[in-house]
Amino acid sequence: MEIKKLGKADVVVIGGGIFGCAIAYYYTKNNPGKKIIVLERNELCNSATSRAAALMTIVRSKRSYIPLSLETYKAVADMEKQLGESLDMRTVGMLHVAASDARMKDLEELMEIAKEFKQPAHYISNEKAHRMCPWLKTDEAIKIGFIPNEAYCDPYLLGTFYARCAKMQGADIRQGVEVKELIMEENNAIGVNTVSGNIYADKVIIASGAWAPILAAQAGIGLPMAPVRSQYWITEKSGIFPVDSPMVLLPDAQAYARPEGGSLLFGIRESNSFSVSPKDIPSDISHFSFSPDRGAADLSEVIDQLARFFPKVYDIGLKYYIAGFSGYTPDGNLSMGIVPGITNLLFATGCVGAGISVSGGVGRAFAEMAEGRHNPFDFSDFDIQRYGKIDPFGNEWLQKCAYARSKKVSG
Ligand SMILES: Cc1cc2nc3c(=O)[nH]c(=O)nc-3n(C[C@H](O)[C@H](O)[C@H](O)COP(=O)(O)OP(=O)(O)OC[C@H]3O[C@@H](n4cnc5c(N)ncnc54)[C@H](O)[C@@H]3O)c2cc1C
Numbered sequence: 001m002e003i004k005k006l007g008k009a010d011v012v013v014i015g016g017g018i019f020g021c022a023i024a025y026y027y028t029k030n031n032p033g034k035k036i037i038v039l040e041r042n043e044l045c046n047s048a049t050s051r052a053a054a055l056m057t058i059v060r061s062k063r064s065y066i067p068l069s070l071e072t073y074k075a076v077a078d079m080e081k082q083l084g085e086s087l088d089m090r091t092v093g094m095l096h097v098a099a100s101d102a103r104m105k106d107l108e109e110l111m112e113i114a115k116e117f118k119q120p121a122h123y124i125s126n127e128k129a130h131r132m133c134p135w136l137k138t139d140e141a142i143k144i145g146f147i148p149n150e151a152y153c154d155p156y157l158l159g160t161f162y163a164r165c166a167k168m169q170g171a172d173i174r175q176g177v178e179v180k181e182l183i184m185e186e187n188n189a190i191g192v193n194t195v196s197g198n199i200y201a202d203k204v205i206i207a208s209g210a211w212a213p214i215l216a217a218q219a220g221i222g223l224p225m226a227p228v229r230s231q232y233w234i235t236e237k238s239g240i241f242p243v244d245s246p247m248v249l250l251p252d253a254q255a256y257a258r259p260e261g262g263s264l265l266f267g268i269r270e271s272n273s274f275s276v277s278p279k280d281i282p283s284d285i286s287h288f289s290f291s292p293d294r295g296a297a298d299l300s301e302v303i304d305q306l307a308r309f310f311p312k313v314y315d316i317g318l319k320y321y322i323a324g325f326s327g328y329t330p331d332g333n334l335s336m337g338i339v340p341g342i343t344n345l346l347f348a349t350g351c352v353g354a355g356i357s358v359s360g361g362v363g364r365a366f367a368e369m370a371e372g373r374h375n376p377f378d379f380s381d382f383d384i385q386r387y388g389k390i391d392p393f394g395n396e397w398l399q400k401c402a403y404a405r406s407k408k409v410s411g
Contacts, residue, residue: 008202013207016044018155058147070361075364121146159359225328232268233266236317254305273402
């Protein structure tokens with residue numbers, strides 16, 4: 001009932017994950033006096049966001065992500081000042097281990113990209129890498145690059161930093177409010193129908209994560225992304241996992257790792273990633289069974305590859321298993337922006353497992369676009385129409401997106 005009295009907002013955002021919260025932060029910061037409402041059907045950041053390994057990778061082979069991630073680091077510094085609290089981001093750096101000619105070439109390119117973006121990066125010896133990460137066996141490494149400014153964080157805390165700052169700046173953030181339908185007048189979005197009534201707005205932003213294709217379909221858009229499972233494990237504590245050791249990318253084993261308070265958090269890319277139709281995911285993700293065997297079969301498939309670099313993996317105890325869905329695309333590029341011909345509807349979607357890292361850039365971009373201003377970032381690689389017409393619920397599409405994750409070798 002209360003919502004019915006709200007009348008009209010300038011912007012309504014569907015979804016209170018890290019994208020929705022970051023948009024609210026930038027929108028209220030850059031447009032004082034304007035009204036933005038964020039609607040989250042559960043609790044803030046309950047879904048993909050709180051499950052992320054939260055590597056905030058800056059230097060990547062995909063250049064178009066880099067300015068977005070750099071913006072996240074700026075936002076963190078600003079929000080820490082605003083809240084008078086530390087996010088306790090861990091700037092431990094990232095080791096990139098190349099153990100084949102193909103991956104060595106990738107690493108050399110990456111080190112050039114680091115230079116291009118003025119990020120410190122240098123090669124280090126195998127012995128030094130092993131001293132920094134005593135769990136890491138480096139005998140097979142041909143070259144190891146170190147990028148010292150890379151960090152990880154607590155993703156839930158970062159999401160709620162955005163939300164708390166947004167609230168301080170005037171955002172109206174509502175939890176427990178589910179959006180049932182977009183309200184469209186032909187090809188123009190004018191609001192949303194929620195469990196408690198209608199909210200009208202000049203701009204509607206879909207930031208509903210794995211479920212985004214369901215709402216997009218109501219506007220006639222086949223949103224090119226599919227929910228694909230990511231999974232990782234956290235080991236028991238051991239002296240071989242120093243708390244401030246660097247994060248490690250092992251592209252030859254399609255694996256990554258980072259310290260987690262005296263344990264090791266590590267993830268793999270299984271050869272058959274698991275994707276599912278957005279329509280088959282319950283609205284509360286905690287009711288979804290990602291893997292009855294807690295990923296054991298997938299891990300055993302790649303364990304020998306991983307053991308080349310992490311021999312202790314055979315006998316270390318695994319204390320936690322975490323899984324969740326990210327919106328993947330066949331080319332590994334984000335899927336977001338606007339669609340010509342559909343007015344006042346924006347898509348902050350298709351995060352490709354990098355949403356924590358790029359959240360600052362995504363938040364700023366949508367805050368600008370929602371006001372009809374120029375997007376300060378280049379979104380041309382992320383164009384929603386780049387695949388033409390697709391059926392985001394069809395098996396063929398779901399498989400294509402899952403395959404893209406299986407082949408992913410970057411962080
Ligand atoms: C296991 C795992 C590891 C990851 N590791 C990393 C990493 O190392 N680095 C990195 O950058 N990223 C990582 N990610 C990806 C990152 O978590 C996501 O990119 C990011 O959280 C996406 O944020 P989001 O806001 O789009 O989605 P979500 O956090 O899923 O938020 C979407 C929200 O929309 C709400 N919603 C949906 N439909 C409706 C509706 N109809 N009405 C109201 N609310 C609705 C949902 O309840 C949800 O809260 C990882 C993800 C997983 C699962």
